[in-house]
Amino acid sequence: MESKRKLIFICQGSDCKKSGSKSLNKKIKEEINSKGLKGQFKLIKTKCMDCCKSAPVVIIGEYFCKKATFEKVISQIKKS
Template sequence: MESKRKLIFVCGGSDCIKSGSKTLRKKIREEIKSKELRGQCKLIKTKCMDYCKSAPVVIIGEFVCKKATIENVLHQIKKS
């Protein structure tokens, strides 16, 4: 069974947290609760994904967003 929701994985490793992944996760959560994206996305916090030099890291579907910003993440969510 294929999921219709987009899966968004946000790294919760120590390097990513130091680089702002916690704040980024909160912003993503706010955006996916908006009318435009409501019910289309699932936000998942993960353990370290071994992309520590590129922190913070967000994976959207099969796309790895290194040194992620809220703008990059939202662009990729709407694109996919």
């Protein structure tokens, strides 16, 4: 059974947290809720993805975003 929701994985490992993944998660969640996209995306906090030199790391569907910023993530969400 295929899900209609796009999955967004946000690494919460120690290096990603130091690089701002907690605030990034909060901003993404607020943006999804404010733009009426609730139910179309599912935010999933993960443990370390072993890409610490590229922190913070976010995966949106099949797109792997290294050194993720809010702008990069939102532009990818709009493409989805």
